[in-house]
Amino acid sequence: MSTSLMLLILLSVPLCAAVVLAFVGDRRLAPEINILGSAATFAAGLGLALEVYEVGPMLAGGNFFFVDAFNVYLSVLTSFVSMTTAIFSRRYMRREREHGRVGHVGMRFYHAMFQLFIFAMLLCLLTNNIGVLWIAMELATLSTVLLVSLYRTPTAIEAAWKYFILCGVGISQALFGTVLLYFAAEKVLGEGGDALLWTNLSQVSGQLEPTVLSLAFVFLMVGYGTKVGLVPLHNWLPDAHSEGPTPISAVLSGLLLNIALYALVRCKVLVDGSTHTHRAGNIMMGFGLLSILVAAFSLLRQKDIKRMFSYSSIEHMGIATFAFGLGGPIATFGALLHMLVHSLAKSAIFFTVGHASQMHRTQEMDRIKGLFRGNPLVGWGMMFGVMAIVGMPPFGIFTSEFLILTATIKDAPLMTPFLLLGLGVAFAALLRKVQPMVAGEVPDYQKSMKVAHLPVVLHMALVLVIGVYLPDFLSQWFHTAVELLK
């Protein structure tokens, strides 16, 4: 099958599914259609990846789309995690419906917006036009705003409003950065849509005016950095991730942050090519390191389980941003791997967190107890997930953090103690907080319930496999991506 056809399927399936689900509404089969749609998207993503693996990077749809090793692996990841999240959310959302937390309109909205969100993320990844990239990023925000406020509680509405306003403001800065980038590009490439195509820009990046690009990068960094959740632009993130329904927390933490980081890295490549200095990288390292430290110390003070794990997402995005900023083959390889394994592990954790909070009807960690005995899958799933996320071997995050740490010791030795401090504090904080939740007796208010096994097991197995043995095709892929980002 030709690439453009595959791309068309990949993008149109979630869009059509969104329309279909908007009509199906709260009928009995809606969750199944949601799963089916995401599974078809995943299949198309895999097909596209195989094609790119064989023939290399390619353009499609009249230069409008561009696929290379970097974005195709993120597309597969995005479609995979959205599929497992759809599987998880089938039971989860049905139970929320029974508990009366979501109504009839809410369910219709939930399914349609979930698919629209996936569409927006895939469009972000696959478009070749950095203007369209911005539009799709905004669309991804807008489609999730009302999902965050789905429960209509005052706190949920507050969180969603914050999300809407802060991300809206942030992303406007990125648009200004894009305008400046276009200004510089137009001088070299001439007017019109071609001057915003990434493939063209990356070819001529050496001729772009460095002063303008440095200025543009500041705006792009603030804009996309807000969406990545980098400190000090992270205020919206813990609220939005903790107040929305858990499947949404899983995709926000696991996917949307990655996409924003992807946008930032694409811009950084252009700026580096133009300025020939390490300034953009240094800015990213600064933001990254600050995020790691602030998030690690914030972890210690959390009482709400979802809030805690959203701080952990900030920490991990900080690590990846830091590593991309550091640059060089090892750090970039580590960052790419980190995006992959963090996304898998974090969404698995959110799945177990969702089950645990439903079993106890609360998100307060003090009230969650005895998960090992109450429900071994949830208990052990959470335990292994946390062990993976804090970077214990043999899980994949150990590998990526080890690579990043090695590169730091070599290229930026002065940063090493700070990085280690952040990792150490996060390690201690998370393990200490999780232990009382999983161990101990089952409290009398805990309700047993059927849980979705597949998503958690699948994710954790993948994180483990990647940690023990990185498959050849994957490492080759990363190597190609590292070359692209040089």
Place this chain on the structure above:
Amino acid sequence: MDIETVASLSSFLAALVLLTAFAMLVQKRIYSLIHLFAWQGLLLSANTAVVGYVAAKHHLYISSLLTLSLKVVLLPYILHVLIHRLKIRKEIETIVNVPMTMLIGLALVIFSYHLTAPVRELSSLVTRSTLAVALATVLIGLLMMITRKHAVTQIIGFLAMENGLFFAATSATYGMPLVVELGVALDILIAAFIFGIFFFHINTAFDSLDVEKMAKLKEVD
């Protein structure tokens, strides 16, 4: 019209845009605020048409029309309807420290001129001097969002920022490619739909559109 006349006309319109931005910063009545917003949109639309004429860029006429229909007609209309339905017509916001806000606004304008200086030097467009005004409009919109505590005024500040961005695109590069402009307009439309829903939710949950009342989510209890 020769280039000189057009350039000064464009600068004049830019000055008026900045003036509306300042007026919005301290306007207390929500109705008047919406009118100011519509005026700003009209000035932008006119400016875009003028730039389109002088630069002979026909796609700018389309963006001018788009601005006219979206920011002068549709969005103010939506806001009017919402305010009417939510019965907040007479609400007057107290703004703390008007002189201070104005001074910060002035500082932002100077900062914008300073920041865009390298771009101005590189540009050969007649509209290059208005880029600083555009950035100032963005920043003043941001300032408005920070200082105001009402959901509707925050949204108007947000839309004013969007105006500034559009203005920046026109003055720095004679507008972004059409596909991007259309996409941005679509995003604004969806955003309008969302904040419309939001106003009702906030009003039901908090009995008011005062954002200050939303302060439940804190770092530590």
